[in-house]
Amino acid sequence: MVWCGRMRVWWLMIVAATVAPQKNQETFLQEMMSGLRELPVIGNVLRAAVHPIYRPFIKQFQSRITSREGEDEFSEVCYEELGCLLTHEDFFHAIHRPLNLPPNTRKEINVVFTVHTREDRQGTSVEGVNISKVLNTSFNPKRKTKIIIHGYLETNTETWMWDMVRALLLYDDFNVVTVDWSGGSQALYSQATANTRVVGLEVAHLINWLKDNVGLDPTDVHIIGHSLGSHTAGYAGERVSKLGRITGLDPAEPFFQYMPPSVRLDPSDALFVDVIHTDADSIFNLGVGYGLRQPVGHLDFYPNDGRSQPGCDSLSRVPLTALTDGLSLYEGLDAAQKELVACNHFRAPKLFTDSILSPCPYMAFQCSSYKLYLKGKCVSCGKDGSRCARLGLHADKWPGRNQSHVALYLSTASGPHYCLYHYRLMLHLADPDRVEGTLRGKLKISLFADDGSIKNFDISPEAARTFSRGRMYYFFLNHPEDLSGAREALVHWTYEADMFNPLSYCVIFCDTSLPLARLTLASVDHLAAGGVVGKRRDHEWQEAVMCHQQGRSVVTVMSESTVKVVSSAACLNITTSSHRSHHSLNYTRELLNSGLASLSSLFNLNLIAR
Known part of the structure; x- marks a missing residue:
């Protein structure tokens, strides 16, 4: 049903663009995308879903494209104290990343950090261009710090982010920093992927500035990113020496899967990288998944084989989510929209949040396939304990730090508590x-x-x-x-x-x-x-x-x-x-x-x- 809906939206766009006069096509597309942007989350996610299909048509409407097929050379773009980015050949692939765009300006992306602590649970916001104002918040460099980055078409007011902030502060005395990059995320998907690189620079600049000015230890910093935010965390990790940990929550697949490590999240981006895959039915295989299948961390968790999550095939979950998620009806409705159009994709942050306070250990086991796991063939932790690990917050207790791309499987329930x-x-x-x-x-x-x-x-x-x-x-x-x-x-x-x-x-x-x-x-x-x-x-x-x-x-x-x-x-x-x-x-x-x-x-x- 979801796929049919996406196809209808796609054909309406193509027919309308075809019958429109050539000189008005660019204006037509801009107005259509602007209209979709004004819709609720459902309209925005539908726009994101059809984008990988219409990308061959986008070149005639978007003038800022730079690719190996064009005449333009790869260029370097600098962002003041953040540093410079090069749109080089690593960021182009004829199939996996056919568009290699330069990011928007720092002002357009407008990154805003919000610092949450037990003293200030609602949080205090600081613009990325005025990072020194973080000293006016309740941030304490002696605490461990969690940084949460949202994904495509989102802001830092997402219900899953609020739920995660509350759970983290209830669990321990952390600094929890949410990153709002909605100025760069609410664009065409190809442009948003380019903008993540600037957001990564902003996050890295925040960590390095705090290290140099107030003595923050980067090993105490844990970045948690969802979808595009996962790769954004990877870009930040490239610029921070000895970053402690990155958790990728269903990293986005389009423009990232099978690309070089410099383009996507990979184990070199932090001392420990753990990834939760929940929506790995590739859209390039006519699937409906937004997340990548490729292992990209030290530990890669595949709940329910990383594909169809329990409960996501039933629309009855949508009203239940509206009533149970968040602390208000508004937060519940926001979560219900996500449940309706991208339930599998948003299951990853829910699993992570539930793991924070759950007495259930969320134990996963290394195995060659999910089928063998279900048969009970892979329930051993091995002599050194590296063949099993806990999904979620406590994954860093895993003893096998010298390994990477270790695939672990587990089964979960339909919620609201998912651990088995x-x-x-x-x-x-x-x-x-x-x-x-x-x-x-x-x-x-x-x-x-x-x-x-x-x-x-x-x-x-x-x-x-x-x-x-x-x-x-x-x-x-x-x-x-x-x-x-x-x-x-x-x-x-x-x-x-x-x-x-x-x-x-x-x-x-x-x-x-x-x-x-x-x-x-x-x-x-x-x-x-x-x-x-x-x-x-x-x-x-x-x-x-x-x-x-x-x-x-x-x-x-x-x-x-x-x-x-x-x-x-x-x-x-x-x-x-x-x-x-x-x-x-x-x-x-x-x-x-x-x-x-x-x-x-x-x-x-x-x-x-x-």
Whole structure:
């Protein structure tokens, strides 16, 4: 639906521009873009969305273009005490960045910094051209400093920025500085990308000035940028020696993906660069994503594979966002507009903000793909702990600082709190008679939380699966609540024959029950976030081993029934196999059942087990 809407806007523009007289085309485009600029955020984002499509037409309307295809040479532009920029060949690519524009003037971009502290939560604004006035604010160079930069078409009054400022000040005694560059962001996208370079100079100048004049330590500075603001943070980092950290919140893709490191955010821009990708369906592949897929940090987090975020496919979230986000109806409506047109793209700042105060650790794990992560194949932190990290504010606790472009995956919820706790469930099946047969069916597990409530997990939600007696099976579960204290569980089993395999139909002398030895629940997050990474083996994880309530070695779960298992010390002594006393009898039963099942299939006999 969103893509169709963008296409309609695009065709209306093309038709109107085509039928208009040639001499009026430039005026027509300027008036149209000016009209869109006056619309609410929805109109502005639609304009941004169609821009990558109409960029081949823009050259005839925009006279300030400088590209390798033209006659103009690359030029250097200087901005007073900020320094100079060169629009050199790195900033041009025939496909990924076909427009290489010089930035607007410093006056046009008009960067304004607003300093928020616990003493002045509403903030005091300082123009970038009068940076010395920051001394008249509550800024304290002895505190750690967070600098937040918005993206395309935005200002520093965005709801997500206010929510982040409030959360940061509640968490610790920070200087929180928001950067307003709306004079440069509310332009054609190609021009806004060029303007980010000047904003980067302004931010770098602020940090360097504070270092030289009031003793600010750049290693205590953390720049947080969303969309175009992510790359802006990278430009600032290029000009600040030993900048502490940059967090990129879904860095913008158009004009940046697959470009040289000097053009986009990269690990060299700060001592630590972490990136959250939430909208990585490329617009160049006819997707609807605004964020880049390419890893560009030391750590690159891909929640839900960095693509479709939970809840973003439902319009029902829009009114809920209007009621829950921000501290006023105005802030809620602003957030709802973002939710409507760019929900995935704006999920990154929401995840970061939620991570600040959340008791849930937002643990992510290094893996070769999201599919393998979902199968529980990548829940180890490794010997040095570098294979897992916490998404968001606490990502800087990651011990693998000598690595870069480390891709980590995690699943999140639909909100308003997005973090999920992770568990490894181990199902130990018994085979006391050494039958070594298989069972096919569906399995459901219900865990008892600390408050007595029951949390349900469907182990085979899509189709029945096959289990072998005497085997162990691993399942990777997640839940928005901390269930690490669960010590009791319900196991529900339903045997299900395979319609394509007549031998799977139970007729006579067959056993469709699930022989459960024990159930083990291990909290993955407690290992990763507990400060003991790499110092424990798997069997030493915080885990609950559950078995028969009276400590018997086998819990027989009949088909279509539910049994309860509990945690006790006796469960640790249970083995999954024993004597072969009845092996021959059960083997004979299976052979007989198989033969009867085959006859039933061939001759359509109606056999009834008595």
